[in-house]
Amino acid sequence: MENLERILSEHPFLEGMDVDQVQLLVGCASNVFFQANEFLFREGEPADTFYFIRHGKVSIETHVPQREPIVIQSQDEGEILGWSWLVPPYRWHFDARAVELTRAIALDGKCLRDKCEQDHDLGYEVMKRFALIIAERLGATRLQLMDIYGHNTDK
Amino acid sequence: MATTPTSSPLHDVRDGDPMLARPFQIRRTRKDTYDTVSLQLKPPDGDDGFPFEPGQFNMLYAYGVGEVPISISGNPAKNDSLVHTIRAVGAATRALTSLKVGDSVGVRGPFGKGWPVEAVAGNDVVVITGGIGLAPLRPAIYQLLAHREEYGKVVLLYGARTPEDILFRRNLEKWRSRFDIETALTVDRAARSWKGNVGVVTQLIPRAVFDPLHCVAFVCGPEIMMRFTVMELIKRGVAENNIFVSMERNMKCGIGLCGHCQLGSSFVCKDGPVYCYEDVRDSFRKREM
Amino acid sequence: MTKRQENIAVLESEGLGYLVQALIDKGYEVLGPRIKDGAVTYDQIETVRDLPIGWTDRQEPGSYRLVKSGKKTYFDYAVGPHSWKKYLHPPETRLWEARRDEQGFTVIEPERETAKKALLGVRPCELQALAIQDTVFTGGPYLAPGYQERRSNLFIVAVNCVRPGGTCFCASMKTGPKATSGFDLALTEILESGRHYFVVEVGSASGEELLSDLPTKVADDAEKEAAAKAMERATAKMGRELDTKGIRELLYKCFDDPHWQTVADRCFSCGNCTMVCPTCFCVNVEDGTDLSGQQAERWSRWDSCFTRDFSYIHGGSIRFTVKARYRQWMTHKLAYWLDQFGTLGCVGCGRCITWCPAGIDITEEVRALRDKEQSEKVQSV
Incomplete structure (x- = not known):
């Protein structure tokens, strides 16, 4: 547990968070x-977990009938x-597959949800950080949608 | 540190007629992807090589069809092989990409100002490219690696549309196996068989290792990709005057006389195509300039 | 005071014929104003009778009309739709041709035009346009092919404007109505109290040489005074002005101004203004072959920033709205040009106003932007 604590407290994602939190x-x-x-x-x-990827690569995929799954994004170390x-409704929107051997720290989202409900200061700190991640993903997705390297992007 | 791309009229440009195309023979062709071909051209007899600076371009003429500006994508240290990488998107580029060994291509150039590779010695150099934008930066990468000891970290971030669109695979593999250049590539979309990164090239920037305070970035790709890349670089703390971008505009003459490539007060063909971001910031923000 | 100004001559109106003949005798092709298709255009002149004697013009935004004046004047009109640009920067030029052969193809250099040309009746604003073109075509790192050859074989007879046209604004652009440099000879046509003559200024050694062959006399004080008065009257009669104070900064500031849209609502994006403008220099470069494909050619042709294709790159046009194209044209003339070439790109000739089918007036548009800028300043105080 001591090891997990060190890794989490040093992770940029949790930078600035209280020791107690x-x-x-x-x-x-x-x-x-x-x-x-x-x-x-x-x-x-059901989506009850999130991961700090420590090593490896995970691809986020979606299944399209009659063809190979499409990789939407990859997440790295x-x-x-x-x-x-x-x-809500706390369900995964996509598949996440380890592309290679992947080690991660899993956080119990259900447990954390309850703690956030009880402690809104914690809830805000967590929300703030995830809002950033969601915004980044949304930005990247929009850029991806533009198909900027494609042919005939006009008209 | 403010650096300006260096001008390089390597011969007196006021001699001779700059609109006259010289026929160069195709020595080799290489199909880079399904729509992109590299042509290796042989300067005509009697010429001793074709000196150019990384980032400069030539006007290439497909006999009878038309002329287009194409960046030189070969190694500047190898004068005898003049390489251009051409993506077939219009009539002239389609004609050029279907030429064969021994055919002739009309050449005018080299034109424009290139990447300030020499001037930024001492810094980390981050090269960020998207799509065909890797072609005009390959000469800069060759030059950086040829003088590797003069630079800090060298990073190449490259985004392509799909794995099938990745250019210069042989170069990329070689660079990835070197310890003195960090190479990361990503594709916008891929099937599961692709083991590499998926996502836009801007997402590689937070992951890359370089010192934003002593770092120069060379960025080339579609304008929208450059816009977001510059935003991400600034977010990481890279100074605006340390970011260089290569602009694309309609070019008909290559010598600042036809007026088509105007970007505000400058002519992209002679004042660019490589600019310090600080000098073209306005054109990134203002629409239809 | 230069020596030339001391040496002002007078040529009686009948002497103009000798001037034309002297130029022809020296091997010049004389080009000057001639009426064609209801307008004063520039064309070859063989005798003074080819000039629009007794004609004058009525110009307004979007309108041009020639009328008989009943006088015997040679130059009692302002500029028409043509400018001298067509001789120095021709509407189309073959840059080269190429022939197919075993090696691929061979490029054949064009022959350069070297004919001596005399331009008769060049207006002061047009002298400025020539000076601007010199900078554009020879001031940069590359020389425009053929321009210097065409330019160096010119003899220029300027004519000062004693009557400004209805859309002129040269006085505010400081380019007229009187020529100050850039000519070999400059004439001021005077028709007063039944006497018709030219006050002649010499601007170069070849001008002086030519003048020595003509029946002239030294101008007396009354004649000099008459010419000076004519210039004063012309300046006073000019109906338009363009305030150039801080013009570059004004346009940079107004890049996103909604006013551009109100201009765009009127603009047909026809490109007339660029075609009649004496300084617009943009060209397209076009390639083609004959039917057999054995011979290819490259042509340079006047182009206009008002077309969508002008700024086309793979993916679409950079300036796809009329608003952006009008803004580009005007901002280029009055702001970018200063950065690029050190002068304004506008000489105040008024052609773009006269020949605009919508009557868009560049002086009005500048004023509108300036007024908005001023009122915003007042509001923010």
């Missing part, structure tokens, strides 16, 4: 790992994976 998060944390091609979660399943645990 980090403690609360540590209470919901556990070490996990996934083999290549193993799924971290699948579309439609140092990045945060998953925000669906924070907003």
Whole structure:
């Protein structure tokens, strides 16, 4: 547990958070790992976790009938994976698959949700950080949608 | 540190007629992707090479069809092989990309101001490219690596549309295996067989390792990609006068006389295409300039 | 005071014919004003009878009309739709041709035009336009092919404007109505108390040489006074002005002003203003072949920033709205030009106003932007 605490408190995502609040998060944390091609979660399943990726690469995918799944985005070492645990109906929108051996710290979102409800200061700190992540993903998605390298982007 | 791209009239440009195309023979062709071809041209007999600066371009003429500005994508240290990488998007580029070894291409140039590779020695250099934008930066990467000891960290971030659109795979593989250049690439979309990054090139910037306070960025890609890239670089603390971008405008003459490429007060063909971001900030913000 | 000004001559009106003949004798092709298609245009002149004798013009925004004046004057009109640009920067030029061969193709250099041309009746604003074109075509790192050859073989007979046209504003642009430099000879046509003559100023050695062959006399004080008075009257009669004070900053400030849209609502984006403008220099470069494909050619042709294609790059036009294109044209003339070439790109000739089918008036548009800027300042105080 001491090790988890050190890793989390040093992570840029939690920079500036109170020691007590980090403690609360540590209470919901556990070490996990996934083999290549193993799924971290699948579309439609209850979303009760999020991950600090410590090593490896995870691809966020969606399944399209009659063809290979489409990779929407990849998440690398140092990045945060998953925000669906924070907003109702608490279900994953996409599949997350380990592209290679991936180690991560999993945080129990359900546990954290309850703690955030009880402690709104904590809730705000968590919300603030996830809002940033969601905004970044939205920005990237918009840029992706523009298909800026494609042919005939006009007319 | 403010640096301005260096001008390089390598010969007296007032000699001779700058509108006359010289026929160069195609020595080799390479199909880079399904729509992109590199042509290696041989300067005509009697010429000793074709000196150019990274970031400069030539006007290439496909006999009878038309002329287009194309950046030089080869190694500036290798004068005997003049390489251009051309994506087939219009009549002239389609004609150029379907030429064969031994065919002739009309060449005028080199034109424009390039990347200030020499002037930024001592800094970390982050090269950020999107799509065909890797082509005008390859000569700069060659030059950086040829004088590797003069720079701090060298980082290449490259975004392509799909894995099938990735240019210069052989170069990329070589650079990835070197310890003195960090190379990251990403594609906008991919099928599951792709093991690399998926996402826009701007997402690679927070992950890259460089010192924003002693860093110069060379950025080339579609204007919208450059806009977001510059935003991300500034967010990381890179100074506006340390960011260089390559602008694209309609060019008909290459010598500042036809008026088409005007960008505010400047002519992209002779005052650019490479600009210090500080000098073209307005054109990124103002519409339809 | 220069020596030339001391040496002001008088040429009686009948002497103009000798001047034309002297130029022809020296091997010049004389080009000057001639009436064609209801307008004063520039064309070859063989005798003074080719000039628009007794004609004058009525010009207003969007309108041009020639009327008989009943006088014997040679130059009693302002500029028409043509400018001398068509001789120095021709509407189309073949840049080169190429022939197919075993090696691919061979490029054949064009022959350069070297004919000596005398321009008769160049107005002061047009002298400024020539000076501007010199900077554009020869002041940069690259020389425009053929321009210097065409330019260096000119003899210029300027004519001062004693009667400004209905859309002129040269006085406020400080380009007229009197020529101060850039000519070989400058004439002021005087028709007073039944006497018709030219007061002649010499601007160069070749001007002096030519003048020595003509039946002139030294101008007396009364004649000099008559010419000076004519210039004063012309300045006073000019109906338009363009206030150039801080013009560059004004336009930079107004880049996003909604006023551009109100101009765009009237503008047809026809490009007339760019075609008649004596300083607009943009060209397209066009390639083509004959039917067999054995011969290819490259042409340079006047182009206009009012077309969408002008700014086309893969993906679309940079300036796809009329608003952006009008703004580009006017901002180029009055702001970017200063940065690029050190002068304004406008000489105050008024052609763009006369020949605009919507009668858009550049002086009015500048005033509108200035007024808005002023009222905003007042409001913010």
